[in-house]
Amino acid sequence: TTPPMAEPFKTFINPEVVTRAAGHLARHDPGFDGDAFCAAVVPHLAALELKARAMCVADALERHLAADFEDAAAHLERALRPLNAPPGTGGLDGWFLWGAGEFVARRGMAQPVRALSCLREMTQRFTAEFAIRPLIAQHPALVFDTLRQWVHDDSEHVRRLVSEGTRPRLPWGLQLRGLIADPSPSLPLLAALQDDTSAYVRRSVANHLNDIAKDHPVVVAAWLERHLPDASPHRRALLRHASRTLVKQGYPPVLTLWGRAEPLHGTATLALAPSHIALGDDVALTITLRSQAGEPQALTVDYVVHHVKANGQTSAKVFKGWETRLDAGQSLTLRKRHPVRPITTRRYHAGEHRVVVQVNGKAVAESAFHLTVGSPAAPG
Incomplete structure (x- = not known):
């Protein structure tokens, strides 16, 4: 239920x-x-x-x-x-x-x-x-x-x-x-x-600042360039939160300022379980990153859920994932449970929901789950 x-x-x-x-x-x-x-x-x-x-x-x-x-x-x-x-x-x-x-x-x-x-x-x-x-x-x-x-x-x-x-x-x-x-x-x-x-x-x-970034990304990039060097931990945390939309969008000047401009040098896979869920369930994301680089990589790993709309088209929503480091030759597994539950700000519709993993603003892997609304989920 x-x-x-x-x-x-x-x-x-x-x-x-x-x-x-x-x-x-x-x-x-x-x-x-x-x-x-x-x-x-x-x-x-x-x-x-x-x-x-x-x-x-x-x-x-x-x-x-x-x-x-x-x-x-x-x-x-x-x-x-x-x-x-x-x-x-x-x-x-x-x-x-x-x-x-x-x-x-x-x-x-x-x-x-x-x-x-x-x-x-x-x-x-x-x-x-x-x-x-x-x-x-x-x-x-x-x-x-x-x-x-x-x-x-x-x-x-x-x-x-x-x-x-x-x-x-x-x-x-x-x-x-x-x-x-x-x-x-x-x-x-x-x-x-x-x-x-x-x-x-x-x-x-x-x-x-994040509001301003939606209309004037250049202004916020200039703000970071001026205020990020030698920032205190409190200011650094503020500026990271202010950058979140531009980081999710993969805006190159801001990714560069945070040291996240380089694409993933390696491979990525995404597994979702179960593949069929009912509204109210969770989807488990398992992301595996494998380095093919000779040096450590600083990575921002987010994921995008393409929600099905009433007309059958989809609307993308980026969800914050991880700030991590991938050492040379290392394999790294990241796990997260994504709830698909009724909320006041989103109406869910049945159908296939694509999930795309992006690293440093660039898509690297994808998979999909099928959502059923109003009846039990099919077996996964």
């Missing part, structure tokens, strides 16, 4: 979360009608996915918070969880603040300085990475002036917002088309944060 899917993301904003938030808002402003607010949100949640639930919360806040933005922002700030209180206690925090941040972005567009001040408080309880983006689009000079100050903020959450909020292609967020076309305004901010003391901040910088 097919195992149950993980709980949907949409349940992060649920009737209990909304009711609890209404209580916090009412406690800090007796004029706030918590019952009416809940009535405007809760009955609609079941039919909505996560982002739509956050927008429903924002719609209701527009109707039930004070008409004056300064008053509404102050009300939201008073209702926030105190920073010294544990998450989930004593005030607004968590996923409810996605909708609250959207409210600030909508109603604060004409008062961007006040809106940014409010988002600085919110991001320390959840994140304001979605809410700040419309402000960047409408008031780029003002927001970037503020971000240049925030790179020195005492809060790692505020410093992370500098990077995460300006990511050109943030998942679930408004695409910043100006920064997709020209990422240069963000680069000084990333340079200031790439050696941040917080791993949380550095991870965001890596993801931001």
Whole structure:
């Protein structure tokens, strides 16, 4: 039988979360009608996915918070969880603040300085990475002036917002088309944060650079050329994560900078077992590399699964494998179990799924497994 899917993301904003938030808002402003607010949100949640639930919360806040933005922002700030209180206690925090941040972005567009001040408080309880983006689009000079100050903020959450909020292609967020076309305004901010003391901040910088790599690989290659020599272990790890898309694509300048430009000098085989699986099963990959070189080889070994789509065509997805070394004349066996299970971000379809092994960005071996969806697998 097919195992149950993980709980949907949409349940992060649920009737209990909304009711609890209404209580916090009412406690800090007796004029706030918590019952009416809940009535405007809760009955609609079941039919909505996560982002739509956050927008429903924002719609209701527009109707039930004070008409004056300064008053509404102050009300939201008073209702926030105190920073010294544990998450989930004593005030607004968590996923409810996605909708609250959207409210600030909508109603604060004409008062961007006040809106940014409010988002600085919110991001320390959840994140304001979605809410700040419309402000960047409408008031780029003002927001970037503020971000240049925030790179020195005492809060790692505020410093992370500098990077995460300006990511050109943030998942679930408004695409910043100006920064997709020209990422240069963000680069000084990333340079200031790439050696941040917080791993949380550095991870965001890596993801931001990886976003840039999708549109401007030359920019990221130049960044590596400048910042990789003599990098600290923390910075080196950040830059490796920032390079992941270009490494998977086999982009030669980046492979060269990581010492992975040379193709495999030797042979490679891939075995998959079983050859037939049902949705919910795993496929075992066994990769054997044999050196025919007279010196050690530094290898990045990834694999590509060509997922079958509804129309029978395929869509390739690269999965991270191994960073390894193959000594002269050595044989090396690498093993991995690849789960083929229901997830919210991919729909599986029956058929033959090709798996291709790539070494230093170049295909070296392939095999295939047959996936059955909705009925038992054939024997392998």
